[in-house]
Amino acid sequence: MRSIEREPGAGIARPEKAEAGFHPVLIGLGLMLVAFNLRPALSSIGPLLPGIRAETGLSGALAGALVTVPVLCLGVFGRLAPVLVRRLGPDASVLAALVVLALGLVLRGLGGVPLLFLGSVVAAAAIGIVGVILPGIVKRDFPDQAGLMTGLYTALLCLGAAAGAGFTVPARRALDLGWEGALMLWAAPALVAAACWLPFVHARPLPSASAARPSGRLWRDPLAWQVTGFMGLQSSLAYIVFGWLPAALVDRGLDIVAAGLVASVSALAQGVLALVVPTLAARRPDQRPWVVLVISLPLIGFTGLLVGPLAFAWGFALLLGLGLGGCFGLALTLIVLRAGDPRAAAELSAMAQGVGYCGAALGPFLVGIVHDLSGGWGLPAALYAALCLGAASFGLLAARDRTVRI
Template sequence: MRTIEREPDIAAARPGRAGLHPVLIGLGLMLVAFNLRPALSSVGPLLPGIRAETGLSGALAGALVTVPVLCLGVFGRLAPVLVRRVGPDAGVLAALLVLALGLGVRGLGGLPSLFLGSVIAAAAIGIVGVILPGIVKRDFPDRAGLMTGLYTALLCLGAAAGAGFTVPARHALGLGWEGALMLWAAPALVAAAAWLPFARGRDKPAGGAARPSGALWRDPLAWQVTAFMGLQSSLAYIVFGWLPAALVDRGLDIVAAGLVASVSALAQGVLALVVPTLAARRPDQRPWVVLVVSLPLVGFIGLLVGPLAFAWGFALLLGLGLGGCFGLALTLIVLRAGDPRAAAELSAMAQGVGYCGAALGPFLVGIAHDWSGGWGLPAALYAAVCLSAGSFGLLAARNRTVRI
């Protein structure tokens, strides 16, 4: 294999954590993980009120959901640069503070602040999302699977909290939508305070992981994994951005709509934990692709155009499916790579390109809703994304490895 330029490996360095109990480190990781989704899931329940108050069009509302998702992929590429300069632990601390800043900016009032704060918050989330898996691998080498599962579950819990508690907190405290969004800066600051002992006096990482090789970008399997990662992410962010608004349009009050979205987000944690464990036991994961893609197909379309009497059941199916899709996408990145270096390269490609592609989904749903005035066309668009995700997932789930 040709020699390629190296850049810092987030997972390779293992500075000591003298005096820090593994339980404390784990709790710190869970607090950080919890804060990686409320910034994204808290906007959807408030979107009907924001549109009514500001006159925000469907296209711009779709952009409000789309731009942060795009930032996850774009700014995640800055994580290696930050790690090289300050180390992974200080990098997480810095990103948490930036996240709190972005959440605070969203509450200053007006659409420019809302968009700017959302970009700042999403940029921080993208950076932390790239760094954290390496920290898990470094500090819990013998329990990486367990910690990854717990990390994913807390991430889903944070998404559920953002979807379910934003509107009730707004009503209880008598806040406008700006203040309700600003509230989520508080747990981010708590996480930063809890992470501070881990970031103080830590050595900078040494050693390196390779830059993505040209061979990987020419490998059809790598693009199949990337496409599945991006399409299943698009399914999730369409739900985060538009499910509460759709339910309100269909007759639910805004609190009930937020609770349905919260139940769906909370259910994601179940299969996000189960699917990776079971799918990794077999060389071929195609049956799991069929299962996890079918569930959100039925669940979301049922919520958009089905009888509202079954809304809670549809929400449960939707959440289980999205959690299974996310867990399976991460699992395929590992299983389709032949060695750790290939896994690192494939992960960077799949998440960087995948999240950028995923950003189109919420934007297109906003345009479809504006153009049609209802939710039938967005439901058809969601079905098309599901079928596309299933098609690429079936290709990516075959027992092969990428070539680098």
């Protein structure tokens, strides 16, 4: 199906929650708290991965699977989000997913490799569902500030990733925990987020019939597939970093604490362009210059960390983090901008994240295999560069001034 030119303001619904008595600031704070909890479950594994492999004997392939399976679950279970929204409404669906997220985080800390994988799957399923729902909520409640709100919650999501990467090992040592207890700690903020989101639960659908069953036309729209391709490939870039950066730095000579701090600085830097890029990109109809910028930075940063001089590790980490934050913020912004109304945003979000994350799961797994086969980080760096080029290709197509048909 051929995409059409965007008509400003077409199909925009006014915020419903404001009419229900919720101040926009409170809604925004709730969204930020939810967003913070969507990455520690994923980024906290990487710093502990060397210790987990030493204690459990995980091979490189299985360690790659430990990183890959949760990413795959983001896509597989993200497809359940529209079903839950039709039955419960978006707000109740977010609340239920937060509770499931906390359960998964507890499960993976109960001990043993099977529960580690099971808990990771449960937690990732919940994250995938929430991630699909949030763009529709932003389009519904903040139609005139979509870029700003997308940037804010993306920045908090990146902050959560930084917290998972940087604080897990120090917390383990400070509290004298095993890797199981260190992973379980992240259930606490998820429960706090659930408690704070509870007042917003009204079990109602998105406006403009967005809770209706998908029409199927979106799956025949080239623009929708371009947005999906960019979402999937940029996600693969990020999850390769989450899963393998600390281990790669340890292999190259850094101790585990220093490697975790480098990963944390990189994740923390994501918040800068995650906030700036959506806010500025949404002001113009064409986002192609932003695609070039945000893809170039991780290409330089991650390949530098894998094969470049470690004396420049902090600089490479900064470039990497800025680029990944910008990539993710731009991907979410494209979902909102390429959709003409909240219903389209909800359907495009489900497609882009559901399909995109399934494809993204291959990245960390392939890096693990290539690293095992080569015994070094040169070939993984080349693979990462190829994925960057693929992401740029899809992004340049998705960033044109068009909207999808549904």
